[in-house]
Amino acid sequence: MYRTHTCGELRIENLGTEVTLSGWVQRIRDLGAMTFVDLRDRYGITQLVVDENTDKSVTEDLEKLGREFVIQAVGIVRERSSKNKNITTGDVEIALKSIQILSPSAVPPFTIQDDTDGGDDLRMKYRYLDLRRTAVRKNLELRAKMAHAIRNYLNTDGFIETETPVLIKSTPEGARDFVVPSRMNPGEFYALPQSPQMFKQLLMVAGFDKYYQIVKCFRDEDLRADRQPEFTQIDCEMSFVEQKDVLETFEGLTRYMFKEVLDIEVDEFPWMPYSEAMEKYGSDKPDTRFEMLINDISEIVKGKNFNVFDSAEYIGAICAKGCAEYTRKQLDGLTNWVKRPQIGAKGLVYVKCNADGTYKSSVDKFYSQEDLQQWAEATGAKAGDLILVMSGDKNHMLDALGALRLEMANQLGLRDKKVFKPLWVVDFPLLEWDEESQRFFAMHHPFTSPKPEDIPLLDTAPGKVRANAYDLVINGVEIGGGSVRIFNSELQSKMFDLLGFTKEQAETQFGFLMNAFKYGAPPHAGIAFGFDRLVSLFAGLDTIRDVIAFPKNNSGRDVMNDAPAAIAKEQLDELNLILNIKEK
Amino acid sequence: MYRTHTCGELRIENLGTEVTLSGWVQRIRDLGAMTFVDLRDRYGITQLVVDENTDKSVTEDLEKLGREFVIQAVGIVRERSSKNKNITTGDVEIALKSIQILSPSAVPPFTIQDDTDGGDDLRMKYRYLDLRRTAVRKNLELRAKMAHAIRNYLNTDGFIETETPVLIKSTPEGARDFVVPSRMNPGEFYALPQSPQMFKQLLMVAGFDKYYQIVKCFRDEDLRADRQPEFTQIDCEMSFVEQKDVLETFEGLTRYMFKEVLDIEVDEFPWMPYSEAMEKYGSDKPDTRFEMLINDISEIVKGKNFNVFDSAEYIGAICAKGCAEYTRKQLDGLTNWVKRPQIGAKGLVYVKCNADGTYKSSVDKFYSQEDLQQWAEATGAKAGDLILVMSGDKNHMLDALGALRLEMANQLGLRDKKVFKPLWVVDFPLLEWDEESQRFFAMHHPFTSPKPEDIPLLDTAPGKVRANAYDLVINGVEIGGGSVRIFNSELQSKMFDLLGFTKEQAETQFGFLMNAFKYGAPPHAGIAFGFDRLVSLFAGLDTIRDVIAFPKNNSGRDVMNDAPAAIAKEQLDELNLILNIKEK
CATH class of the missing domain: 2.40.50.140 (Nucleic acid-binding proteins)
Known part of the structure; x- marks a missing residue:
């Protein structure tokens, strides 16, 4: 012993x-x-x-x-x-x-304690030693606890956890698939699932009624900061439900998680239409821990001979509380910040609401104190506040103001990681127009149902059709999303047409789902949560990497065991493959 | 609504x-x-x-x-x-x-009721309709219930469920890997895990102490009746434990499952050495629902001028209770059965123990009534019983008698699916000699610890070294297996030597585990259960296919959605691959 x-x-x-x-x-x-x-x-x-x-x-x-x-x-x-x-x-x-x-132990390459002296790369290479640190292990323990709480809640609610295949069929829609050559079926490949979307819909056709799965999914994307080639999803689907049933169920789950795991009672989740999120927060994942809403001031600022505004499609402003004392240097810093390529604004106009009731702006040449007073009223600015204004193409400026809003909140310490503000963003557009390929793409996925009242628009103005789609957003992070599905083959065919699929393509890619729908498909809807993100949010972390036991780096490599790696020629031969590496 | x-x-x-x-x-x-x-x-x-x-x-x-x-x-x-x-x-x-x-529904291709008129192929093609049948759905509900019970038990016992990567490094040891070409790392491949073996050992090095995961694993094998290319494992590892600690923990889990899921109290699990299982049951997964043990009667049957026996390495017998009245036709049937290529015996000798106390055998020419009486004593046969005898190479005959034993039990209805007899088979050989490649293979895997008392034999008689390895066997089915691991780099190096790895091979394949062991590895041991098999056993089914929502056929195909399939040339190009299909 x-x-x-x-x-x-x-x-x-x-x-x-x-x-x-x-x-x-x-x-x-x-x-x-x-x-x-x-x-x-x-x-x-x-x-x-x-x-x-x-x-x-x-x-x-x-x-x-x-x-x-x-x-x-x-x-x-x-x-x-x-x-x-x-x-x-x-x-x-x-x-x-x-x-x-x-x-015995060799001298470890960094100290195993909460404040370690190991850099990121070293700690990734020796991940098994990094995991010895209590802070790191606690994240994984939290993850395990959360998975168990989710299962308890959903099992109690009658959901059946059902495993779906990992070796599936490749579909060109969506992100890029990882593929797996089949030795037994030469020249053919499996794909790894980007999500179990079609299988969960088939389970609804099969009458499973309530399905969930905590499941690994895979996307062969160029990795950005907070992406991993494999990630974990809480994947759910329900039959005989409408949007509000799904939202109630998963709001229930989320509130249960906050209570059970963090002992926090969160308010009821507001529902915010996509259009409102974009107009007021400049984002489809608004951080509602603080206000600082975006205001469209186009009407009141035009016609004063300031050409920049007069020629702009849109002029929007936010009010940063208590920032009237920002120095020249700080304001220049903000201007440079919005001019960075990631934001791409042409410039930034400011109005300081001085303590004495006067205004000082960077456009004093064009606007009187009375004009600026109007701006203050429109943005709710009071003495001591700073109004920040950008102008240009509307969608671009909403993005830019949304980013600036977050930056100002960071500077003002308004993004407290211990405060949680969940909301549902609803009524997403069904389709997105892609200029490059001159076609519509499904904003959510090709099985998303339009809102019934918008169905007539499918023929006349497809870009305006709203979807019965919804996202759960917490603190500016998209935690999950889903939709009511199309369960009628005709409407589904119409969607495939709109998305530019030929009959053959639709048949090859989605034929088995369309066939399944011919045998009595129930109305159904579902949602998927990004489990890594949810855990990282609960843990108060900035990246999902810290809640994954063995994450990969930005090149998709596991630096600990040096994967991926070359394989033996015999393996390639058995798979009927030849490498074709291009010289650089 | x-x-x-x-x-x-x-x-x-x-x-x-x-x-x-x-x-x-x-x-x-x-x-x-x-x-x-x-x-x-x-x-x-x-x-x-x-x-x-x-x-x-x-x-x-x-x-x-x-x-x-x-x-x-x-x-x-x-x-x-x-x-x-x-x-x-x-x-x-x-x-x-x-x-x-x-x-609406088209006329379904088979009736959706417990006794369906649909054949296997049709039901697989329309799996979403087959899953509508209550009997089929119940199997999946049982699976979900069992997964949850397992998690409850292990979480309560302090195990941390930890997800390990699916995109890992290929290792040539063991079965064939499925591989995944990496687009971002041209010419390199990930492998899909055959088990999370190395990661769970690293988690022990990381101090996780008790790990488990219900996890998909993958093997690119030529599929036999009850194999699937992807399957689910209950994967576990514990630190600072000896064999008995692991066996106690997982016996506890198994008994809990029987009670919780089937409301059955099972007896304590006996421990049977591998050698006893082979000698008495002709199998390393003995079905102990019934006796009918194999008896070595070599000593008592030799020397009576029956050349077949005299020249044989081994003569073994089983006693089939109450079968003395078997007809000529039945006995011929059994003889043909053992002569089939799968069994490969040369013939079958029988002795009927008549009700009047006399014996009638197929070798009466060579053996007297007194001789046959000795056989009866050696096999425990009483009046009314039938003794069945085979002779030849010992290992082969034990296999054959083991198979015959199961066949007789089937004929006698001794394999009741509602009766459960679990046991631990222990003391497996550490190594298996492979004639073809003239090298030793690890019987369990290369990280399995020899029994401490057998370590000296590593140098003198490696084939005789017993491992601290164990299998959980229920009703003749291997449900799980595991071992105490080597946690000492020197002993591990010695194992790699014995297995014929060069230093470079060992370094390339397992270097990161060996390196990890240099920084303080705890003694550890683990086990993995085949979850599909466990569910199938609990459901009283003969195949794991019936407890998998979307199984693949014997060619690894999903006939429902026709995967695997060809992929686009652009996909191959991005992956730097060229197909090289040989003409048949």
Whole structure:
């Protein structure tokens, strides 16, 4: 037996007991007369002590130890003279009788403690050591706890967790698939699922009624900051439901999670139409922890001979509370910030609402104090506030103002990670026009149902059709999204037409779903949550990488075990493949 | 709102209520004055009625219905005149006020009921219709229930469910990997995991202490009857444990599952050494629901001038209780059965233990009644029993007798699917010698620890070294297996040597695990259960295919959606691949 107790278990009640502990050497302090060893495992840290009463052989063994050695220690629990309130075992220590080295350790490449000296790359290469750090492990423990809470909630609500295949058929719609050559079917490939979309709809056709799955999904995308080639989704689908049923169910789940995991009661989730989110927040994932809404001031600022505004499609403004005292340097900084290529604005107009009721703006040449007063009224600015204005193409400026709004909130500390403001964004457009390919794309996916009242527009103004689609947004992060599905083959065919599929393409790609719909498809709707993002949000982290045990880097590499890697020629031969690497 | 109640919900307490139900038309019975419609959903069946009091328009709507139409029905709950005790809603029926067709259905290719007329191929092609059958859906519901019970048990026991990557590095050891070309890393491939073996060991190095995961695994094997290219594993690993700790934990889990899911109390699991399983049952996965042990009778049958026995390495016998009356035809049948290529025995000797105490055998020419009496004593045969004897190469004959034992038990109805006899098979050989490649293979895997007392044999007689490896066997099915791991780099290097790896190969393939072991690896051990098999065993089914929502056929094809399939040339180009299909 390697241990009688864990390193987080012993208390004052255990005084006098002989115990055996196993764990990692966190720290050794040699104080001459006494030596202390902090022994660590997942459950905590226990202090081992050697003093003048300890057998000399133990002292000798102790000299062989180093950081991160795995040892087994036998000793008697006794009370500490100076208690440590920071750890749960801080009232006791172990007077050592013997120790045994189970595994020595080389000097680790960085220190295994909350404030480590290891850089990102080093910690990724030695991920198994980084995971020893309590802060990192806690994230993974949170993840496990959240997965279990989700399952408890959905199982209790009658959902059946059903595994769908990982080796599926490639579909060119959506992001790029990872593919898997089939040895048994030469020249053919499986794809890894970007989501189990079609399978969950088939389960509804099969009468499963309520389906969910916490499931790995895959996208072969050029990786941006917070993307991983494999990620985990809470994937759900329900039959005989309308949009509000889905939203109620998953609002229930989300509120349960906040309560169960973080002990936080969140308010009811508001529903915000997509158009409102774009107009007021400049984003389809508005951060509603703070106001600072975008105001369209086009009407009131035009016609004063300021050509920049007069020629602009749209002029929008936000009001930054209490920022009237921003210095020239700060304002220049903001101007440069919005001129960066990522934002791409031409410039930034400001109005300071001075404490004495006057206004000072960068366009004083064109606008009187009365004019600027109108701006203040339109943006709700009071004395002490700063109005920031941008002008140009409307969609572009909404994006830019949305970004500026977040930047100002960052500067003002309005984005508190301990505050959670969830909302539903609804009524998304059904279709997005792509200038390059001159065709419509499905904004959500090709199975999303239009709002019934907008169906006539499919023939006349497809771009204006709204979808029965919805996103759950929390603190400016899109946590999940879904839609009511089309369950009628005719409407689905019409959608495929609009998306520019030929009959053959639609048949090849989605034929089996269309066929399934011929045998009595129930009305159904669903949603998928990004589980990594949800955990990262709950953990107060900025990236999903920290809530994944073995993440990949931005080139899709696992730097710890050096994957992907070349494979043997025999493997390629068996798969009927030849490599065709282009010279650079 | 599509429904106020499900089709399994209404009871006598609901009499008089107006309800709205939605579901599939299971059956329409037109009795002239009255018409009955059975409406089905996942939760049950409710009878809808139209009679002389029903509005005529409803009767007309009814005429448009066919089997598997999805409808919404509104009506009043009333008491049935003739109750149906077979269904939970059998006391009531719905007097229809209106119906609406939500989705029509073409005539389904087979009937959606427990006894269907659909053949295997048809049901696989229309799997979404097959899944509508209650019997099939129940298997998937059982699967979900079992997964949840497993998670409850292991979470309560302090295990952390941790997701490990699906896109990993290919390792040539073990079965064939599925590989995934990396677009971002030209010429390189990920592999899909055959198991998360190395990652779970790294999690132990990381101090996770208790890990589990219910996880998809992948093997590109030529598919036999009960194999799938993707399958689900309950994967576990524990630190600071010995073999008995692991066995206790997972015996606990298994007993909990039997109790929780099937309400069955199973006995404590016996531990049987591999050698005993082979000698007495002719199998490393003995079916212990019945005795009929194999007896080595080599010593007592030799030396009677029967050349077949005298020249054989081994002569073994089983006693089939109550089979002394087997006819000539039955005995010939058994002889042909053992001569089939799958068994490959040369012949079968029998001894009938007659009711009068005499013996009748196929080798009466060589053996006296006294001789045969000895055989009976050695095999425990009594009057009325049949002794079956085979001779030849020992390992081959143990296999053959093991198979014959199962066949006789099938004939005698001794393999009751409602009886469960779990046991641990322990002390497996560490290594298997492969004649063809003239090298040792790891019987379990290269990280399995030898039994400490056998370590000296590694240098002198590696084939005799026993491993700290174990299998959970229930009713002749291997449900899971695992081992205590090597956690010492030196011993691990020695294992790689024995397995014929060069230093470079070992470094390339397992280097990152070996490196991890240098930084303080705890003693650890683990196990993995085949979840599909466990569910199939609990469901009393013969194949895992029936407990998988969307299984593949023996060529690894999903015949429903026709995967795998060709992919676009652009996809191949992006992946730097050229197809190289050989002409047949």
